[in-house]
Amino acid sequence: MPERPGDDRMKRIYIQEEYCIGCRLCEIYCQVKYSKSKKIIKAYKEEMVDILPRVLVEEIGYNSFAIQCRHCADAPCVSACISGAMQKNKNTGVVTCDEDKCVGCWSCIMVCPYGVIRRDLAGRKIVSKCDLCVDEDIPVCVKNCPNEALKFIEKDENEKNMVKSRNGKKK
Amino acid sequence: MERKNKTKKSSELIDYIIIGNSAAGLAAAEGIRELDKAGKITVFTEEGHLNYSKPMITYFLAGIVNLDRVSFKDKKFYSVNNIDIRLNTRIKSVDTAGMSLMAEDGSRYRFKKLLIASGGKPVIPKIKAAGTDGERNRHFNSIDAMNYKKIGGIFTLTTLEDAVRVKDYIEKHGVKRISILGGGLIGLKAAEAFLEMGIDINIIELENRVLSATFDRRASEIIEKKIKNKGSNIYKNNTIKEIYITDGRISGYRLKDSRKMECSLLVIAIGVVPDTGFIDSGKLRINRGIVVDDHMRTSVKNIYAAGDVVECLDILLGENKNIAIWPLAVMQGAAAGINMAGGNKKYSGGFFMNSVEILKVPSISMGMASAEGGKEENIEVLKDFNQEKNIYKKIVIRNNKIIGVILVGNIERAGIYAGLIRNEIDISSVRENISKEDFGIIHLPADYKKHLVVGEGTEV
Numbered sequence: 001m002p003e004r005p006g007d008d009r010m011k012r013i014y015i016q017e018e019y020c021i022g023c024r025l026c027e028i029y030c031q032v033k034y035s036k037s038k039k040i041i042k043a044y045k046e047e048m049v050d051i052l053p054r055v056l057v058e059e060i061g062y063n064s065f066a067i068q069c070r071h072c073a074d075a076p077c078v079s080a081c082i083s084g085a086m087q088k089n090k091n092t093g094v095v096t097c098d099e100d101k102c103v104g105c106w107s108c109i110m111v112c113p114y115g116v117i118r119r120d121l122a123g124r125k126i127v128s129k130c131d132l133c134v135d136e137d138i139p140v141c142v143k144n145c146p147n148e149a150l151k152f153i154e155k156d157e158n159e160k161n162m163v164k165s166r167n168g169k170k171k
Numbered sequence: 172m173e174r175k176n177k178t179k180k181s182s183e184l185i186d187y188i189i190i191g192n193s194a195a196g197l198a199a200a201e202g203i204r205e206l207d208k209a210g211k212i213t214v215f216t217e218e219g220h221l222n223y224s225k226p227m228i229t230y231f232l233a234g235i236v237n238l239d240r241v242s243f244k245d246k247k248f249y250s251v252n253n254i255d256i257r258l259n260t261r262i263k264s265v266d267t268a269g270m271s272l273m274a275e276d277g278s279r280y281r282f283k284k285l286l287i288a289s290g291g292k293p294v295i296p297k298i299k300a301a302g303t304d305g306e307r308n309r310h311f312n313s314i315d316a317m318n319y320k321k322i323g324g325i326f327t328l329t330t331l332e333d334a335v336r337v338k339d340y341i342e343k344h345g346v347k348r349i350s351i352l353g354g355g356l357i358g359l360k361a362a363e364a365f366l367e368m369g370i371d372i373n374i375i376e377l378e379n380r381v382l383s384a385t386f387d388r389r390a391s392e393i394i395e396k397k398i399k400n401k402g403s404n405i406y407k408n409n410t411i412k413e414i415y416i417t418d419g420r421i422s423g424y425r426l427k428d429s430r431k432m433e434c435s436l437l438v439i440a441i442g443v444v445p446d447t448g449f450i451d452s453g454k455l456r457i458n459r460g461i462v463v464d465d466h467m468r469t470s471v472k473n474i475y476a477a478g479d480v481v482e483c484l485d486i487l488l489g490e491n492k493n494i495a496i497w498p499l500a501v502m503q504g505a506a507a508g509i510n511m512a513g514g515n516k517k518y519s520g521g522f523f524m525n526s527v528e529i530l531k532v533p534s535i536s537m538g539m540a541s542a543e544g545g546k547e548e549n550i551e552v553l554k555d556f557n558q559e560k561n562i563y564k565k566i567v568i569r570n571n572k573i574i575g576v577i578l579v580g581n582i583e584r585a586g587i588y589a590g591l592i593r594n595e596i597d598i599s600s601v602r603e604n605i606s607k608e609d610f611g612i613i614h615l616p617a618d619y620k621k622h623l624v625v626g627e628g629t630e631v
Contacts, residue, residue: 001177011462014625015624017624017625024178035257051529056611058611058612058613059613060613060614063613064613065613065624067612067623067624076498076586079198079501079505080497080498080501081500081522082224082226082227082497083227083230083236083240083241083243084243084244084245101240103227103230103235103236104310104386104526104528105230105524105528106224106450106533106582106585107497107498108584108586109458109526109535109582109583109584109586110498110526110535110585110586110589111498111524111581111586111589112586112587112589113585113586113587113589113590113593113594113623114587114612115583115585115586115587115611115612115621117586118583119533119582119583125235136420138487162625167473
C-alpha cells in the first residue's frame with residue numbers, strides 16, 4: 001500500500017476520557033469560533049441558537065467525554081457523499097465539508113459510526129462537522145480544555161502515552 | 172483524438188478499461204492510480220455529461236443546484252489522473268473470452284483489465300395505450316421500453332438528461348401536477364424534488380403503502396400523511412392499466428380501480444435493474460447482477476465489476492445481493508481499482524441504507540428495517556413513536572445484534588446504528604438505552620465505546 005503521510009503523520013485530537021469533567025468549554029469555544037462576532041459574551045447572548053458546536057460532550061453522571069470528527073483514514077462519510085462536498089485532503093489527512101457543495105442529503109450522517117456530523121440548524125440545508133481548526137495551531141476545543149482531556153498530537157505520540165498509562169495502572 | 176480501428180487485429184490494447192463514469196467507475200480509476208501512475212485508463216460512458224452525480228439529479232430538478240454543480244469530481248479530475256474519457260460511447264458488446272469490447276460505432280478495444288461499472292437501468296413495464304402520435308398519426312397500442320421516449324410527457328428519472336428533459340417539459344407546458352408510477356426509493360426521491368418545487372403529485376403504488384421495502388407501516392404512514400396534507404395524492408394497491416395519448420403527448424391514464432385521471436407528466440419509477448444486456452457473458456456469471464467475490468473479481472480472470480451492476484456480499488443476509496446505493500458503489504469501486512492494479516484490498520460487504528427527506532421530514536432506514544418480529548425467531552423489535560413531534564424510531568434486533576433501523580423526524584447520530592450493524596455488536600447489555608431519543612456513544616457497550624472513544628480514527 002502507498003504511504004499516506006497525511007494519515008500517519010497528521011495530528012489528531014485524542015480523547016483522554018478519564019480527565020473530562022464535562023464542563024463543555026470545548027463546545028462553547030467551538031461555537032464562538034464559528035460565530036460571527038468571535039466574542040464569547042456576544043456570541044453566547046445573540047448567536048448561540050444558530051451555531052452548532054462541532055464537538056459533542058456526552059455525559060452520564062460522572063462519566064463524560066468530548067468527541068468530534070476522527071478524520072478517519074478510510075472515511076465512510078467521504079465515500080457516502082453524493083455531491084463531492086466531503087473530501088479528505090490527501091496531504092493533511094483532514095476531512096472537511098465544502099459548504100457550497102453540500103446539498104444536505106444526510107448520507108454522511110447515515111454512515112458516520114461516531115455520530116459526529118450534524119444537520120446545521122441555521123436554516124441552510126447543509127451538514128456541520130469539525131474541520132480540525134485548520135487555520136489555528138491548536139484546535140480551540142483542545143486549547144481551551146482546562147483539564148487536558150483533549151490532546152492534539154500525532155498517532156505515535158498517542159500510542160506512547162497509552163502504553164505509559166497502561167503500565168501506570170498496573171503498578 | 173484517438174484513432175478508431177475497426178479490425179480486431181489492429182485494435183489498441185488498453186491497460187485498464189472502465190465501463191461507467193459514475194461512483195464505482197471513478198472510485199476505481201482513483202484506486203488504480205494509487206498504485207499505477209502510468210498505465211493507460213480509458214473510461215467509457217454512454218452519457219454526454221463529463222461527470223455528474225446520479226443522486227444529485229433530483230437536487231438539480233428542485234433547483235437546489237444548477238448544472239455546473241452536479242459534478243462530484245473536480246473538473247481537473249480526468250487530466251490530473253490521466254484518464255482518457257470517452258463520452259457518448261455505448262458499449263455494444265463485451266467479448267469475455269477474447270478480452271475485448273466493441274463500441275456502438277464498431278470500434279473495438281482490447282484490454283488487460285476490465286471493470287464493468289455500468290450501473291442500473293430503469294424498468295419500463297408494458298402498459299396498454301390508446302391514442303395517436305400528433306405528427307405522423309401513428310397509433311400507439313402500448314408503451315414499453317422501446318417507445319416510451321417517443322411520447323411527450325412520459326419520463327424515467329435516473330440520468331441527468333432525464334432530469335433536464337423533465338425540467339424543460341414542466342416549464343414548457345406549465346405542468347402543475349405530476350404523476351409518479353412507483354412509491355419506492357426513486358419515486359419518493361422524485362417526489363421530494365417536485366414537492367420542493369411546489370408541484371402537486373399523484374403517487375401510484377402497487378403495494379398498500381409507500382417505501383414498502385425499506386420502511387415499516389408506521390414510517391410509511393408518517394410520510395404519506397405529510398404528502399397528502401400538501402394536496403398531493405397517493406393511490407395505493409393500484410397501478411396504471413391504460414395510458415391515453417393525445418397529439419403525441421400523454422393526456423391521462425386509467426387506474427387499476429377504473430378511475431380515469433388527467434395527466435400531463437408521468438414519471439415511471441418502478442425500479443432499476445443491473446445493466447448487463449451488452450455482455451456476451453460466456454463464462455461471466457450473472458444472476459440478477461454480475462456475481463463478484465470479496466475482491467470485486469467476476470468469474471472471468473482480469474474482469475472486475477462494481478457498483479449498481481453487481482451482486483455481492485450482504486452482511487445481514489450472509490449471501491450475495493444487488494444493493495444499488497452510492498456509498499457501497501464507491502467502496503466497491505475503490506477496492507476493485509486497487510486490486511486491478513495489483514494491490515490487495517478486500518471489500519468487506521455491506522447492507523442497504525437510504526436517506527430521504529420529504530417536506531422537511533428527514534428519514535433514514537437501514538438493513539432489514541421492515542421486519543416486525545412476532546413469528547420470526549430471534550427477532551425483537553423496539554419502537555418509539557412521539558406523535559406530537561412526529562418522531563419515530565424503530566430498531567430491529569436479531570440474536571442481540573441490530574439488523575435494521577428506521578429513523579423518521581430525527582436522524583441525528585444515525586451512523587452510530589450503522590456502526591453497530593456493520594461491526595455486529597452485541598447490544599444485550601445496553602438494550603434499555605438503544606431506542607432512547609438522546610442515544611449516543613456513551614450508551615454503547617463498554618468495549619465498543621472504548622474502541623470509538625480511545626481508539627484512533629481509523630475504520631472501525
